Structures are given as structure tokens and as C-alpha cells.
Amino acid sequence: MPVLPQYSPDLVTRQMCATAHLDAEFAREVLEEYTVDRVQSVGLPFGVNLVALVRHALLSTRRRDERDRQLLSLQGLFVLLMLAAVGALGQGQSGVAGGLCVAALAVLPVGTVVVFRTEWAVRQSVLDLKDSGLSAQRLAPAADPALEQELKGLRSANMVVYGLDAESQNPFVGSGWRITESVWSPFDVSKPAQAPGGGTLTPVPFTAADLHHHLAKAMPRATGLDELRARNRLYVRGPNVASLGTDALPDPTRRPLASIPSRLVKSGAVHSGAGMETYLCLWVSGDGGRVLVSMHLKALLHLPVLSWEVAAYVLPPLGPRFKLPAAYAASESRLRWGAVRVAVRLTGRGVLGAASRLLRRRSRAAERARTVERVRREILKGYRGHDYGSANSLRERAAHWDEMGYSERRDAQKYFKLMVQGVLACTAEFLESRNIDTADLTHQQQQIVSLQTYTFNGAIGQVQAGNQNQLNVNQGGQPQAPVGGGAGAGVPAPGGPAGAVAPAGLT
Template sequence: MPQYRKDGVTRRLSASVHLDDAFALYVDRALTGDRLDALGLSLGINFVALARHARVATRRRATLDRRLALLAAVVPLALLLALWGLVNGHPSLGWVAIFGPIGAYAVAWALVHHKEARGRETAREVFLSAERPERTAPPVEPEAEAALTELKRTNVLPYADAAAHTKPFVGSGDKIKEVVWQPIDVSRPAEAPGGGKLPLIPFDAIDLHTYVARHMENVSGLQGLRARNRLYVLGSNAHLIPELVPDRTRRPRAQIPKQFVQAGLQTPGAGMRTHLCLERIGEGGRLIVSMYLRAILQPPSLTWEVAAYAIPPLDGRFYRVDRLPVAPFERRWDLIRYATRRTGPELRGALGRVQRRHRWRSDHERALAKDRRGITKQHLRYDYGATGSLREDLGAWDEAGYAERTDAQDFLFRLQQGVLVATERFLEDHHIDTSSYDKALQVISTQTYNIGNVSGPSIFGNQGTIAVPGQQGPGPHGAPPGGGPAPGSPAPRP
């Protein structure tokens, strides 16, 4: 049967930057702009490919604006030249006042038409081509690409201080559940087959995390499940780990030595805790369900801290590439109508857009320089934490159909059941009596869950409910949801 592309979200977003100039500028600033705070998880998006296409699109837009700004200057110059001719006895120059603006408008129309045609062609190419998206656009700066590549296997994430009041798992989507499971007594040995007690095999939280991570894919039946221990660090405390922030005037690293990740599990530090992160990405990346686990081992008991979140499919405005006319006549006629409708506004606003981009760049560089001076001269305690993720900002529950909602339930149930089964097997392997586990399971089975706008029974019985208010969709066209910039306005703090 036909299948969704595994890189479908990357292709759709890479195509969208060629069709939405505001979105392209937002992505370019967010992914490759100079910044001090962490970027956030990629969550199934190939950031390198998206950054390359966003750069191509922003350069195309900037080139058009510069040319239109020059053409916009032709009209007042033509009028001044005609006025000078009339004053100085050269009435023939009056024709300049007539044909100058007409010629400028005709050239502007051709430029707008060419830019839009090129953008649509590139969008369809990156969306439908068999070539990988990152190979269809030139590279950006090497240091920026290295940082984006590092995010693919990040094992540490600083989170913004403001998120400490809600959740450290910034950018993971809407909450499904947040709970600490019933404690399990791990001090009593299991019965030996021939009578007596089996000797307890000692273990620590790292052993349990490793076991669950290694066996979760098979136990849960979720093929392609991503399991990784990740250290979550309070943003203002990130500088306390030199390996995370080697240079306090630059953004934090996305990978640190695993010893720090393990230490964050055994002996949590100041705003630093390690969680086992389980991520299941649905077909074509349309849906993402994440579960974050932390084993709390304080003899004689063990418990799990469990948090689960879901990210819905992309908002509908990223499906424009599917609706582009492809028949020759319809394609040409649609481009003609677009250029005719947009040339006037584009010509009038070109100079303003050029000035706004220059002003944003100057303000941004000035703000960064001020922060860096504060860090180096005044020893400012800077918040390096991420505030969210690009994938979370671009999702909308309105686009989640029946298949996505049921998949989210299935992923959650399998993840939870997998953790419970893996925990039971781990305890049995270490000769621990599981009677306390059986009692805790009865309490866990009555907990409720929240996914999308669906109602239904819990995983083990019918006492739980699944009913969550739908997430509000993204902002108006041209403004990325979750606080993204409106057209012509600066992007969020890069």
C-alpha cells in the first residue's frame, strides 16, 4: 500500500518557506541566527534541510525587495524630471512623467511574477522530488549546520526558567498526563522454586533506565520508537556545566558526555534531572507522542515519574503546496492573476520591508552585544533555556483526523503498558517479590488521560477517561502560531 514519506513534515515545511515569505524569514532567523538560548528539539524535522531552503527563500525575497525599492524611486524621479523640463522650456520631458511610472510598474510586475513562479516551482520540486530535501538547496554557514546536525541526537536540553513552573519538557506539545506512580517495594526477595528466598541482585536507577530503553521497542510493539536518556537543565543554571556552555557568550551545546546524563539520574543537581525520553512519531511525522520517565529509587521503594505529551499534525496553511495549479494554462493564468494583484502593494511596501529587516538586524545585534557585555563584564546570570520547539509551534489539533487521534491513544497505551511490563520483568530478573508491584498496578490502572478531543476508557479498565479540550489553532495567515512573527515583524528572540 502507498505510504507517507518518512520525511514528509520536512518536505512540507521546506516547500512552505518558498510559498510564505514571513514563515521563511522566521525559520531562517530561528535556525541560523546568532543566539544565546537553546533552540529546542527537532522532533522529526531535518533542520539542516529546512534551514537551507529557508535561506534560499529569504534571499529571493530580499533580492526582490531591493529591486522593487529601486523601481519605486523611479516614479518621483520621473515627476521631478518632467517638472524640471517644463520649468526650463523642455516640454518633451513631460513624456517621462507618463512612461516612467508605466515602465517601472511593468518591470515590477515581471519581477513579482518571476519570484512567485520560481518559488512555486521550487516548492513542488522539494515536495515531490525523489532527491533528499537537503540536497536540493545550497548549504548555509558550516558552524550553523554543525549545530543543527548536533540536535539530531541531543542528550541535554536547557529549558527556560519560566517553564519550571509548568513543565521542563519544552516543545513537547499538549499534556496527556503528568503523574507519579504508586511506589513499589523492592526490598523483599522473591520466592525460590524449591523454597526459601532468592538472593537480591542489586541495581540502581541507571540499570533500570537502560533496561527499559533497550527493551521498550519490542515490549510495546512500537517499531521505530526512539529511546534516549536526556538531561534537562534549568536555563539559568546551564552555565554550571562547563561542557554544556563552554563559552558563556554562545548558545549551549546539544550533546555532553554521558557521565553528566547518568549523574543527573543518580544524584539530581540544581534544576538538573535526567529523564528517559520515549518518542513515537506517527506516519509521515504527522503526529508525535512523547513519554518522559524518571525512576525514583529510594530504598526500600521504587516509583516512576511519568509525563506524556502529544503534538498534532501541521496546521492547514502548510498544505498549500498540495493545491498549487499544475496544468499549464491554469498555472500560467494563476501566476498572472497573482502578479497583477500583488504588484502594487509589493512596489509600495518594498522600501519599508528593506528598512524593517535592516532595523531588526541592528536591534538584534545590539541586544546580543548588550547581553554579552553583561555576561562578561557584570557576570550576568543568563537564561539559556529553550522556550519551545518549531514542531510544536506549527501544529494544530484541528488538522488531527480520526486516524491521528486513535494513533495517539494507541501510542500512549502501548508506551505505558511497555513501561509496566519492562519494570515487572526487570524486578523479576533481579529476584524481587512483585506482589507490591501488583498492588501498585491496581492504582495505576484507574488514572485518567487526556488526548485531543476524544473520550474513551483507560488502558486497563473503564474508570479512566480521555477527554481534552482541542488546542486552539495557529495564528492568522503569515504569522507562525505560538507567538511567531507577523509579516514584516521580527521573529521571536533568536
């Protein structure tokens, strides 16, 4: 049977990398989040190849800086020639003044060439991301090895520091829009299982950490989702991370680590700390990573009963800002001609505004550095209440609820239901391996499976637990957006409506 065409597995990464070339502000946002000196933690990747994204953002920024340095030289030459022309005219040398003016105007075509080269390079990078069989990461020069190693480490992070801005909603910063947040009805785990030959078996003691570990290993098989990923993570309140000491914060004037000793994560599953708890995080993405569903589980073991805290979220597809203009489906000659038109239109502003653009960028970087240094001085003076936490993730800010189409809503529901059933099946499997009777779990399982559901006609509404564990779904509109959710989804790429090729711009 023939295989139908599929989305590229790194579709979302490619879309974000392309936008980094087309949108200078987005490229700067990426670099400010992941490369500059900070005292704040960052959100998790959530299906985005951060190494590739940062590489393309660096390439985009370097390309614009190089363009403006060249244009700055032309601007200086233009100004000198015009001043010389004015001086010659003041001395009555009108012929010399006219020649100098012509020479000054001749600078502008050179500026057109400089702008065109940048515009065409942008289009080539976007076309490579759109059509090349190479991975997005290989389509841009490598960044600093230490930086790339740090970015790769975020994929396997086992500690997340959440900010006070996000605390009022949930600690799972960057996970997206809520599907459900609930605690399942507890069930008895104190009765021994029946032995095959009669009598009872001897129960084997266990901890919540043991149960977390079992589910992390067994959930892909139980759900049938080979792409499902699992990770135990310690979620820590921003001002409280310093209390973990150097294991989490080796330098109080730097951002916290993303990975900490596993003993701390395991301890957080058994006994919660002050503003810190361990959750088993499960996540799975749809085709191309367009939609991502995550579930955060915490085993609530209070003998003789066990229950699960369950929080599930969905990250919608990227917003309009990340849609490639339709003209990129045109021939290469049309794209090249479009770059020429843009270069001609931007030449004047490009040459005459080069100095102001470079100064504006340096001023912005200097202001950011001063802000960070001010925070560091406060920390070194003994101020212990600094909030090291993040409020969201780059992927969450780029998501847009209105992009949730039928297939995305269907996939979100499918993944959620498979995870619910998988958690119940794996819990039963674990208890049986510990010689514990699962009759009460079986009774509760029927209720949970039948009631832990929602309708997805239209947007997935806010889900709230009501009487008898009933989930009430608000179908009146989109669910409440998380902190910063969709804030960076934006409008179609700069330069006009979708369908027009966006210029690299002069920002």
C-alpha cells in the same frame, strides 16, 4: 496483499518547508530561531528535519532579498526619470518631459517580470516539495556546513534547557499538550527472587541510571514500535545551566550546548541537582509525523521501594497556516497564469516599496543584534541570573489542537498505552535479571494498567490523578495549551482563503 498508499515519512517537514516559501514571516521565524546569533537555547526538532527546513527558509529569504534588490534598482531609475521629467517640464521642454515620463512608466513592466520570476519560483519550490520523490533536504541548496552540523546535533541532544516561562507547567519544553503527569504507586524491590531449585537468589545492586539504560534499549522491542526512539536527557532550569561549567556552557555569552558529557546525564538519573534532573525520553510519531507522542520517565529509587514518575504529551498535527492551498492541485499552466496575475497586481507596490522593505528588514536585524549585545554586556558584568532556557519549540508553536482528528486521537491513545505496558514489562524484566522478586510489581501492574487510561471520544482531556491513582479526564474541551503551543499555527497561507494560491507577498 497490495500495500495501500502511505503518507510521506517527512510529510510534516515538507509542509513546513512549503510554508517557508509561501509565508515570509514564517521563513524569518525559522531563521531567527536556528541561525542567528543568540544567547538562548532552542527547542528540540520533534520529528522535523531542521536542516531541510533551514535550507528552504534561507532559499526563500535569499529569493525575496534578491527580488527587492532588483526592484530597488528599478525604483531608483523610476525616481530619477520622474525627477528629470519634472526638471524638463520646469524648463518648458514638455516634449522631453513626456518622453521621460514614458521611459519611467516603462520601468513598471520590467518590475512585473521581476515579481513574476519570484512568484513562479515559489510555486515551483512548493510543487517540488509536494510531488518530488527527492527528500526535502535535497530540494534546496546546502547551508553553511557548521550550521548544518549544529542542527543535526539537536537530533541527539542529551541536555534540554527550559526557561522560567515554562517552569510553572513542566520542564519538557516543546513536547505539546499534556496526556498525563503522575507518579505510580511504589512497589517493593528489596525481596530476593526464588531460585529454581529452592531457596533464594542473591540480588544484584542497581541504580536508577541502570534501569534507565535498560529501558532505553528494550522499549522498542517491548512495545512492538520499531519507530520508537529513546534518549536520556538532562533537563536544566535556564538560570542554573551556568553552574554546570564549561561542559554545558563553554561561553556564557552564547547559547548552551545541546550535548554534554554522558557522565552528567547519568549522574542526574541517580541524584537530582539544583534545578536539573535526568529523564528517559521516549517518543514515537504517527503516519507522516502528523502526531507525536512523547513520554518522560524518571525512576524514583528509594530503597526498599521503586516507583516511576511518568509524564506524557502529544503534539497535534500542524495548524491551518501549513495547509497547502487547494489550487496547487491545478495544472502547471494555471499556476503560471496565477503567478502572472499576482505579479501584475503587485508591480506598483513592488517597485515603489522596495527601499522601505529592505530598510525594514535591516532595521529588524539591527534591533535584534542590539538586544543580544545588551544581554551579553549584562552577563559579562557579572549578572549570573540570565535565563538561557527556551519556552517551547517551533513544532509546538506550529501545532493546532483542532487538527486532532479521529485517527490522531486513536494513535495517541494507542502509543500511550503501549508505552505504559512496555515500561512495566521492561521494569519487570530488569528486576528479574537482578534476581529481585517482582510479586509486588505484578500486583501494582494490574492496577496501573487498568486505571492508567483515558477515553478519547472528542479531545483528549486534561488528565489528573485522583484518589487511588484514578485518572480523571476532563472531556469538556481541549486540554490546557503549553506555553506558546499553537501560537504559530495561524490561518491559511497568506493571500486569501484555502483554495486560492497564496502569493509570495512583498513582506
